[in-house]
Amino acid sequence: MKTLILLVLLLQTPEDQNRRCLLCHGKKDFGIVENGKFKSLYVNYDNLKSSVHKKFTCVTCHNDVRVIPHLIKPKKIHCLQCHFAGNVVGAPVEEMPEKYKESIHAKAKREGKKAPECYDCHGIHNVRPPDDTLSTVYKENIPSTCGKCHTKEKGSYEISIHWQGIKKGILESAVCNDCHREHDILPPDDPRSTLNPRNVVHTCEKCHANVQIMKKTGVPIKQVEAFKESFHGIALEFGVLKAANCTSCHRYHDILPSTDPRSPIHPDNLAETCGKCHPNASQNVAKGKVHILPEEKEAGIVYYVYTFFKIFTFTVILGLVIHIILDLFGQFRRRRYGKK
Amino acid sequence: MNDKILRFSRTWRVQHLLLMISVFLLIISGFSLKYSHTAIGKILIFLEGGFEARGALHRISAFLLIFTTIYHLIYIIFTKEGRKEFKALIPRKKDFDDFIKSILYDIGKVDKRPEFDRYSYKEKLQYWTISLFVLIMVISGAILMFHNYLFAVFPKWIIDLSLSFHSWIATLVIIFLILWHFYIVHLSPENFPWNSSFWDGYVDEKWLKENHYLEYKRIKKT
Numbered sequence: 001m002k003t004l005i006l007l008v009l010l011l012q013t014p015e016d017q018n019r020r021c022l023l024c025h026g027k028k029d030f031g032i033v034e035n036g037k038f039k040s041l042y043v044n045y046d047n048l049k050s051s052v053h054k055k056f057t058c059v060t061c062h063n064d065v066r067v068i069p070h071l072i073k074p075k076k077i078h079c080l081q082c083h084f085a086g087n088v089v090g091a092p093v094e095e096m097p098e099k100y101k102e103s104i105h106a107k108a109k110r111e112g113k114k115a116p117e118c119y120d121c122h123g124i125h126n127v128r129p130p131d132d133t134l135s136t137v138y139k140e141n142i143p144s145t146c147g148k149c150h151t152k153e154k155g156s157y158e159i160s161i162h163w164q165g166i167k168k169g170i171l172e173s174a175v176c177n178d179c180h181r182e183h184d185i186l187p188p189d190d191p192r193s194t195l196n197p198r199n200v201v202h203t204c205e206k207c208h209a210n211v212q213i214m215k216k217t218g219v220p221i222k223q224v225e226a227f228k229e230s231f232h233g234i235a236l237e238f239g240v241l242k243a244a245n246c247t248s249c250h251r252y253h254d255i256l257p258s259t260d261p262r263s264p265i266h267p268d269n270l271a272e273t274c275g276k277c278h279p280n281a282s283q284n285v286a287k288g289k290v291h292i293l294p295e296e297k298e299a300g301i302v303y304y305v306y307t308f309f310k311i312f313t314f315t316v317i318l319g320l321v322i323h324i325i326l327d328l329f330g331q332f333r334r335r336r337y338g339k340k
Numbered sequence: 341m342n343d344k345i346l347r348f349s350r351t352w353r354v355q356h357l358l359l360m361i362s363v364f365l366l367i368i369s370g371f372s373l374k375y376s377h378t379a380i381g382k383i384l385i386f387l388e389g390g391f392e393a394r395g396a397l398h399r400i401s402a403f404l405l406i407f408t409t410i411y412h413l414i415y416i417i418f419t420k421e422g423r424k425e426f427k428a429l430i431p432r433k434k435d436f437d438d439f440i441k442s443i444l445y446d447i448g449k450v451d452k453r454p455e456f457d458r459y460s461y462k463e464k465l466q467y468w469t470i471s472l473f474v475l476i477m478v479i480s481g482a483i484l485m486f487h488n489y490l491f492a493v494f495p496k497w498i499i500d501l502s503l504s505f506h507s508w509i510a511t512l513v514i515i516f517l518i519l520w521h522f523y524i525v526h527l528s529p530e531n532f533p534w535n536s537s538f539w540d541g542y543v544d545e546k547w548l549k550e551n552h553y554l555e556y557k558r559i560k561k562t
Contacts, residue, residue, distance in 0.1 A: 234376050238391035280492040288496025294504055302500045309508035316512060320519035330446025331529045 047126035099183035156253035365401035
């Protein structure tokens with residue numbers, strides 16, 4: 001008899017087991033009054049059933065609920081109950097919880113400020129994998145997820161070419177986490193941050209030096225290389241942080257192409273943009289090319305000068321070497337025949 | 341027969357020394373920027389005291405070069421000796437003939453060595469090439485240095501063009517110094533390991549007779 005009960009228990013699906021919880025929590029108007037306010041305790045079970053945790057029962061996470069109905073308020077659960085290194089239930093860990101501990105969010109949390117934890121971004125009962133279009137961390141949904149708190153930044157981001165790209169279905173376009181990272185988000189003044197002036201170029205380069213992505217979006221691939229060879233790029237590489245990095249001119253959340261009149265790099269706005277650092281910048285700064293290597297034909301006159309000098313320098317080397325060889329040849333020939 | 345003859349006056353030598361120091365510093369500090377992505381560039385920038393110190397060194401050396409240039413211009417315009425030296429450096433048709441003759445002499449078509457005056461075609465080429473290079477470098481360098489003021493006057497492409505010129509002419513200067521100047525005054529068999537006249541001004545009579553026969557004859561006459 002004992003074995004039979006055990007067998008019946010084992011054969012129960014999570015759904016069968018959860019049914020007991022849902023007797024109450026499955027009712028839409030179920031709730032309690034706490035601190036004079038009504039607090040809904042309704043759980044949309046469909047959310048859980050389609051989440052990554054569909055195999056688990058309610059009490060797997062709410063593990064302080066031993067008897068149902070429970071008489072005490074269950075403690076707040078934490079993802080680290082399972083998602084820690086060496087857990088036995090097979091919860092994937094990777095290094096994310098560790099990375100989160102380093103982040104500005106975790107730091108704020110430790111200081112007692114309001115800051116997101118795992119479930120603020122990943123959802124509570126509806127945790128879905130990042131490639132699920134309904135997931136809160138699906139590429140297209142990330143701006144809304146972060147924008148729950150960062151409303152101003154979200155508004156600014158939504159006019160950007162990156163968001164326009166996402167809307168057009170180019171999912172390689174950057175959303176929040178492509179630049180800020182996700183778990184180990186750090187403030188720009190932290191030297192480890194992807195947004196630190198020292199690292200900005202490398203952050204943008206991840207996509208802007210990627211041939212496939214740039215081909216898809218039609219943005220010239222050589223721009224990053226040309227920037228790195230420019231004086232700004234070299235100075236930055238050597239830690240001169242007052243030199244302009246990508247964001248100094250392009251801004252960051254509301255990045256727009258030079259064809260857009262709202263863009264700081266639109267020819268009409270360049271004088272003002274360059275003028276932030278170069279006090280005498282006038283309309284002249286728009287007369288010329290930017291982010292173009294001298295060996296590219298688009299560089300115009302600079303290209304022709306570059307090409308001329310390339311050939312000329314080679315000719316000079318050849319001429320001088322021939323001169324040396326002739327001179328040595330003459331000297332040794334005369335020495336051999338004893339001529340003076 | 342092996343007497344010493346004074347070939348370069350002290351002012352001449354001081355000018356050469358100033359030019360040598362400034363160009364050497366300019367090359368070191370400029371090369372390290374152009375090749376800053378390479379290991380040698382990084383080492384040079386470190387030795388120069390960092391990126392911004394490198395820039396300061398480049399500009400200080402540039403002022404030394406400009407000072408030397410002004411000194412030289414005053415020398416060739418306002419002093420008798422300078423005017424005489426400058427006249428001797430003016431290219432003539434004879435230089436081109438000498439150049440052709442030298443080649444023919446080297447390959448054995450002509451038996452007689454061409455006779456050079458005070459400055460041979462090789463030295464004249466040195467002088468005029470470096471003069472032209474200094475002129476281009478000073479102009480393009482000044483545009484780059486004062487870009488903040490010149491933004492109000494010049495379109496951006498002028499500044500890009502100056503950068504291209506500055507970088508390429510610098511490359512040519514290095515090539516020319518090594519393959520022409522260093523070969524002629526250090527490595528060529530007649531001067532190996534070096535011709536010390538740049539330091540003390542004196543050359544052997546024998547050397548002068550072989551390399552600048554016309555001047556040798558003139559000195560002997562007086």
